[in-house]
Structures are given as structure tokens and as C-alpha cells.
Amino acid sequence: MKKLMLGLMAAGPLMFGAGCGGNACDALDEAHQSLNKKVETCGNTAGEEDEGSGFDKDVCENALDHCSDKEKDRLNEVADCLKDLPNCETGGEVDWIDQFSACFDKAAELNPDCAEAAG
Structure with a gap:
């Protein structure tokens, strides 16, 4: 389960186009740092490597x-x-992943160039 959640975290920028600078980037960086800690208690299995936030x-x-x-x-x-x-x-x-996914609804209107920048 941890690998699934780390995969979702890595895919997050692609899902919401985390591609804009300034304070938005600082805020997103901080958010992704906090996600690493939030998933540690979710069925952390020995031997799984930390894959980072992506x-x-x-x-x-x-x-x-x-x-814009x-x-x-x-x-x-x-x-x-x-x-x-x-x-x-x-x-x-499952409930946590649902809440995690709901965060991306807030970025549904990003232009493709902004979204592509996260790639």
C-alpha cells in the first residue's frame, strides 16, 4: 500500500500541473515534504525504499x-x-487516498502548458 501511495505522490505534479513559480512552488514543495511524513504510518513495510515526493x-x-x-x-x-x-x-x-485525490479537483482548470511544466 505504501508503494501505491508513494506512486500517487510522485504522480501528483502531473495530475495538477505543479508548474508555476514563486510562492506557489514554495507551497507545493512544502506540501510534498509533508506528504512523505503523512504516509509513513500507512502500512510502512520493512524493505521498501523511500521513493521521494516526485x-x-x-x-x-x-x-x-x-x-496565469x-x-x-x-x-x-x-x-x-x-x-x-x-x-x-x-x-x-482508501479514505486517505480519496482525500488526497480530492485536492487535485482544485486544479482542474490549469492550462496544458502549465500542467506540462511539471513533467
Whole structure:
């Protein structure tokens, strides 16, 4: 289950186009750092390597020209949502993944160039 959740975290930037600079990138970087800690309690199995968050702040910052102010606001909303997620608990993984996925609804209107910047 931890590998699934780490995979979702790695795919997160692709799902919501974390590609805009400035404070949005700082907020997203902080959010992804907090996600690593939030999934530690979710069925952590010995021998599984930490695969990281999958977020590249440099790529995010370089994509500033592709994002409007409205999109930067959306990315900040996503970051806030991710930071507000509770810790995942063994047995509650599905509910946690549902909450995690709901954060990406806040970024449904990102333009393709902004979303592509996260790649």
C-alpha cells in the first residue's frame, strides 16, 4: 500500500500541473515534504525504499511564464489542501487516498502548458 501511495505522490505534479513559480512552488514543495511524513504510518513495510515526493521545485519555478495568476492561486489551494491532509493510518488508506485525490479537483482548470511544466 505504501508503494501505491508513494506512486500517487510522485504522480501528483502531473495530475495538477505543479508548474508555476514563486510562492506557489514554495507551497507545493512544502506540501510534498509533508506528504512523505503523512504516509509513513500507512502500512510502512520493512524493505521498501523511500521513493521521494516526485516534486521538482526547479522545474516548477522555471514554468512561471506558462501560468496565469489564477493558476498560481489554484496551485496554492492544492498545496494548502495537501498540507491539511491528516496522517494516513493503517486500515484507513482508501479514505486517505480519496482525500488526497480530492485536492487535485482544485486544479482542474490549469492550462496544458502549465500542467506540462511539471513533467
